[in-house]
Amino acid sequence: MPKITSLEDLRKIKEQARDLTAARSGGKVKIIIGMGTCGIAAGAREIMTAVLEELDKRGLRDVVVETTGCIGMCQKEPLLDVIRPGEPRITYGNVRVEDVPMIIAEHVVNGRVVEEKVVGRTE
Amino acid sequence: MLQDLSQYVLDISENSLKAGASRVEIELCVDEQKDLVSLTVTDNGPGMDEELLSMVVDPFCTTRRERKVGLGIPFLKQAAETCEGFLRIDSGKGEGTKVNVLLRKSHIDCPPMGDVASTVVALMVGWPDRSFVFRYTVDGKTLDLSTDQLLEILEDRNLLVLPEVAVWLRKYLSEQIEKLHMGRK
Numbered sequence A: 001m002p003k004i005t006s007l008e009d010l011r012k013i014k015e016q017a018r019d020l021t022a023a024r025s026g027g028k029v030k031i032i033i034g035m036g037t038c039g040i041a042a043g044a045r046e047i048m049t050a051v052l053e054e055l056d057k058r059g060l061r062d063v064v065v066e067t068t069g070c071i072g073m074c075q076k077e078p079l080l081d082v083i084r085p086g087e088p089r090i091t092y093g094n095v096r097v098e099d100v101p102m103i104i105a106e107h108v109v110n111g112r113v114v115e116e117k118v119v120g121r122t123e
Numbered sequence B: 001m002l003q004d005l006s007q008y009v010l011d012i013s014e015n016s017l018k019a020g021a022s023r024v025e026i027e028l029c030v031d032e033q034k035d036l037v038s039l040t041v042t043d044n045g046p047g048m049d050e051e052l053l054s055m056v057v058d059p060f061c062t063t064r065r066e067r068k069v070g071l072g073i074p075f076l077k078q079a080a081e082t083c084e085g086f087l088r089i090d091s092g093k094g095e096g097t098k099v100n101v102l103l104r105k106s107h108i109d110c111p112p113m114g115d116v117a118s119t120v121v122a123l124m125v126g127w128p129d130r131s132f133v134f135r136y137t138v139d140g141k142t143l144d145l146s147t148d149q150l151l152e153i154l155e156d157r158n159l160l161v162l163p164e165v166a167v168w169l170r171k172y173l174s175e176q177i178e179k180l181h182m183g184r185k
Helices: A007-022 A039-041 A044-058 A096-107 B005-018 B049-054 B059-065 B072-082 B116-126 B148-155 B157-161 B163-182
Strands: A028-033 A061-070 A081-084 A087-090 A118-122 B023-031 B035-042 B086-091 B098-106 B131-138 B142-144
Touching: A007 B049, A007 B148, A007 B157, A007 B163, A028 A039, A028 A044, A028 B157, A039 A044, A039 B005, A039 B072, A039 B116, A044 A096, A044 B163, A061 B116, A081 A096, A081 B163, A087 A096, A087 B116, B005 B023, B005 B098, B005 B116, B005 B157, B023 B116, B072 B086, B072 B098, B116 B131, B116 B163, B131 B148, B131 B163, B142 B148, B142 B163, B148 B157, B148 B163
Parallel strands: A028 A061, B023 B131
Antiparallel strands: A028 A081, A081 A087, A087 A118, B023 B035, B035 B098, B086 B098, B131 B142
16 A cells, blocks of 8 residues: 655654755756736646655755746746756746756756747847 | 736725735635625725726726726626626725626536636736735635735745745645535535
8 A cells, every 4th residue: 555645744844954955055046937817727746746855856955946927928838947047038938748857957957958848038 | 807806806905005005905706505606805905986997997097098907807797797796896085996797606607717827926026015914715714815925934025936836835725626626515
């Protein structure tokens, strides 16, 4: 029988996280997901879930996940921005759950922009 | 229109948070016997005066003139009314806002509840500096979860946004919610 998730598991996560968070410093990569009505309708919440699961799977702690409202590109939602320190802000559009592992592996980890999904670039 | 009720809950909670609420209470209730689904989002935000309150349910007034209210409320109102239900907003300037939606559960157009756990996670990760109180009731059996409860264990708000905490939270809530539904006859 599969193990039931419990509050006890959260305690364990906390114990493991305590020493690691101390090592966290500046220079974090930021991922921003559009969570306006348009984003939600297009599946932004599912993108957020996929991002968090991928970061967890890869043990990436130096990535901050944030949400934002409608930025006026509703037809290209779900939108996902990646900002690496000192690099332009890249906006990916029409992001699908299947795109998330690639964007994280290529861009977030290795710094290579996934050009075919880019809809905006802000210096 | 949004796909399911949990997406509407996320959307109206986002309204509360963007308006500046520091605390948002989400209460979802499924009552098989009364054949009802009820969604309530209560916030301690700035509230709305009567003029704004009368505008928020009208998509043609709200979308361009008032940026903090979108199409979400009119959509949800329509979804509720299609299912013999209603959407009601109680608010006053400086008094916070309460959005309550009631739907007839067995109505053919009643959207499914959807992935409630992901909605809670998206809110807690997206707004780590705010406080959430979540309550899910199925036929009188209740699941409670709040930011305060999580912080009692984590003791550090910064840990709330860790991916492993988010993944844990989603799994935990999904399982608990499934349990509530399974116990139903």
